[in-house]
Amino acid sequence: xxxxxxxxxxxxxxxIGPGPYAAMVLSDMGAEVVRIDRAASVxxxxxxxxxxxxxxxxxxxxxxxxxxxxxVEAVLRLVASADALIExxxxxxxxxxxxxxxxxxxxxxxxxxGRMTGWGQDGPYASxxxxxxxxxxxxGALAHIGRAGAPPTPPLNxxxxxxxxxxxxxxxxxxxxxxxxxxxxxQVVDAAMIDGAANLMAxxxxxxxxxxxxxxxxxxxxxxxxxxxxxxxxxxxGFVSIGSIEPQFYAELLKRTGLDGDPELAGQxxxxxxxxxxxxxxxxxxSRTRDEWCDEMEATDVCFAPVxxxxxxxxxxxxxxxxxxxTRDGVVQPAPAPRFSRTAPELDRPPAFPGQHTDEVLADWxxxxxxxxxxxxxxxxx
Numbered sequence: 001x002x003x004x005x006x007x008x009x010x011x012x013x014x015x016i017g018p019g020p021y022a023a024m025v026l027s028d029m030g031a032e033v034v035r036i037d038r039a040a041s042v043x044x045x046x047x048x049x050x051x052x053x054x055x056x057x058x059x060x061x062x063x064x065x066x067x068x069x070x071x072v073e074a075v076l077r078l079v080a081s082a083d084a085l086i087e088x089x090x091x092x093x094x095x096x097x098x099x100x101x102x103x104x105x106x107x108x109x110x111x112x113x114g115r116m117t118g119w120g121q122d123g124p125y126a127s128x129x130x131x132x133x134x135x136x137x138x139x140g141a142l143a144h145i146g147r148a149g150a151p152p153t154p155p156l157n158x159x160x161x162x163x164x165x166x167x168x169x170x171x172x173x174x175x176x177x178x179x180x181x182x183x184x185x186x187q188v189v190d191a192a193m194i195d196g197a198a199n200l201m202a203x204x205x206x207x208x209x210x211x212x213x214x215x216x217x218x219x220x221x222x223x224x225x226x227x228x229x230x231x232x233x234x235x236x237x238g239f240v241s242i243g244s245i246e247p248q249f250y251a252e253l254l255k256r257t258g259l260d261g262d263p264e265l266a267g268q269x270x271x272x273x274x275x276x277x278x279x280x281x282x283x284x285x286x287s288r289t290r291d292e293w294c295d296e297m298e299a300t301d302v303c304f305a306p307v308x309x310x311x312x313x314x315x316x317x318x319x320x321x322x323x324x325x326x327t328r329d330g331v332v333q334p335a336p337a338p339r340f341s342r343t344a345p346e347l348d349r350p351p352a353f354p355g356q357h358t359d360e361v362l363a364d365w366x367x368x369x370x371x372x373x374x375x376x377x378x379x380x381x382x
Contacts, residue, residue, distance in 0.1 A: 003030025003336070003345035008177065011036060011078055012059065012086045013099070014354075017132075017157070018193065019088030019116045020055040021166030026084075026173065027058030028336035028345050034361050036075060037354035039065040039382035050350035054333040058348045062362065063355030063382040071380035072098045074362070080107045081365050083180075084173050088116040091126050101188045111186040112176035116169045118160070120192035132160035132193065139164070139197035144204065148218030148225065164196025219271070221245070227278035228253060228268065231307055238290030239307035240297075242281075252301045257284045355382050 008031040012023040027033040035056070042063045062078075064071045076099070079085060085104060087094050094100045101113040118135045119125040125138070136142045136159045137152075146153040169191035176189050207213035212221075219225040228244040244253040250268050254260040265277055285293065290306050297304040308316060314325040314332050326335045329350050336345035358381050362372050375381045 002343065003028065004340055004343040005174075006030035006343070008032065008084070009082045010034070010084045010086065010173075011075070011082045013088070013094070014038065014041075015088030015116070017055075017088075017161045018165030018169065019086055021162050022114070022116065022169040022173070022191075023059060023086055024055050024057060025166065025170040027348065030343070030345060031084075033059035034078070034357075034365075035059050035061045035352070036066075036078075037061050037063045039063045039071070039355070039379070042355035042382045043353055046356070047353055050329050051353055052331050053351050054331065056351035057328075057333070059352065060349070060357035060361050061352040061354050062358045065380055065382070066097050066099070068378060068380045069098075070375055070378045074367075074375055074380055075099060076103070076107050077367070078365055079104045079111065082108060082111060083177060084112040084114060086114045086116065086169065086173070091117060091121045105186050105188075109186055110180050110184060112173050112180060112189060113186065114169050114173045114176070114189045114191060116165060116191050116193075118165075118193045120195060121190045125194075132157035132165075135160040135164070135193040136197045139194045139201070141197045141201050144201075144215075144217055144220075144223060146217050146223070148216065150218070152217065159200060160193040160197050164198075164200055165191065165193040168193075168196035168199070225271070225274060227274050227281050230278065230281075232282055232285035234285055234288060234290040234293060236289040236291075240285065240290055240293050241305050241307055243303035245303070249301050249303050253303075256297050256300065256302055257281065259284065358382065 005026060008026070010023065010026055010031050010033040012019065012033055012035045014020075014035050014037045023033050023035065064075055066072055066075070087099075101115075104113055105111055115121060117126070118130040119128060133142065133154050136154075139160075141159055142152045142154065144152075145155055169189065172189035172191050176187055180186055204213055214220055217223060222229060224230050228242060228250055231239045231241050233239055242253060244250045247268065251260070254262075254265055259265050259280065262280070264273065265280070267273055288296075293304075294306050298306075313319055319325055323335055325332055326347060327333075328347055331350075336347065339345075359372055362375075362381070363369070372381070
């Protein structure tokens with residue numbers, strides 16, 4: 001094991017999306033994360049190769065039937081040896097299972113109990129179903145993503161599930177662990193994707209207060225309104241990204257496109273001219289292929305990069321040089337991030353199939369062989 005969280009033990013009650021992502025991030029940083037899977041999800045026979053779900057990398061799996069009292073008690077015994085727990089059910093579900101924060105903190109007063117939901121643990125929407133698109137909509141983020149005259153564009157599920165959800169939960173758990181190291185007391189972390197998505201919009205709330213952000217989508221500096229901050233199609237159908245905000249970078253853009261002598265482009269911040277200037281730039285970029293523009297602008301101060309697919313990104317020289325992506329068991333995936341000078345994180349293990357490490361983990365966490373056999377006989381573990 002390597003990474004700054006080496007020695008930290010985390011239990012993850014298996015879920016989808018942001019919860020597993022938070023667990024992956026903590027595991028990438030060196031934490032020992034054990035996933036509690038449903039006993040019913042154990043495959044009839046071991047797969048011939050590790051699963052390919054990258055979100056589940058780096059941790060071992062114990063399969064437990066939480067409808068069996070012995071199964072719940074087994075998890076509570078694991079809780080007693082854990083530093084943190086992650087759960088991503090609707091509010092009240094873990095309480096009904098007998099694994100709510102009060103019960104768990106009684107077993108382990110130092111426990112950091114991380115809760116991941118879309119709407120939060122309280123409020124009018126708390127018990128409602130939802131997905132990333134709904135959370136970022138209500139948070140006031142989705143309305144501002146997209147082009148002028150077009151509907152809002154969901155940015156995959158990056159803003160709610162992962163940026164405002166999983167990362168927020170992982171950060172909350174890390175903060176909780178730091179505070180516990182000082183106070184000796186655990187606590188509950190209420191991480192809600194709606195809160196996280198709203199938090200990610202902090203700069204734009206500031207822009208709004210300054211009077212420099214229009215509510216009209218696709219007309220602002222960073223939402224494709226500006227001609228110098230957008231993506232442009234090239235002659236071969238590829239795209240390039242331009243982010244020449246600062247005057248010196250804008251001057252370099254005009255120089256590299258041959259437009260430095262055009263007086264119409266001199267007024268960079270005159271918003272009334274942006275649509276017309278965007279049309280001019282679009283025509284210029286369509287005159288060459290993406291590779292030709294890379295030859296012209298890559299690694300310059302234009303603030304330029306080609307728009308790459310996932311496969312292209314994994315093989316780009318810059319990403320290769322930094323080791324931004326790794327290949328494990330034939331699966332290309334992002335490497336752990338961020339980087340540390342002394343406690344460098346490493347990928348520990350491939351994703352596990354449910355129940356792959358049941359006996360192994362229980363033994364490592366203090367269960368005797370006869371206790372494991374009794375749990376298996378009771379149908380509590382698989």
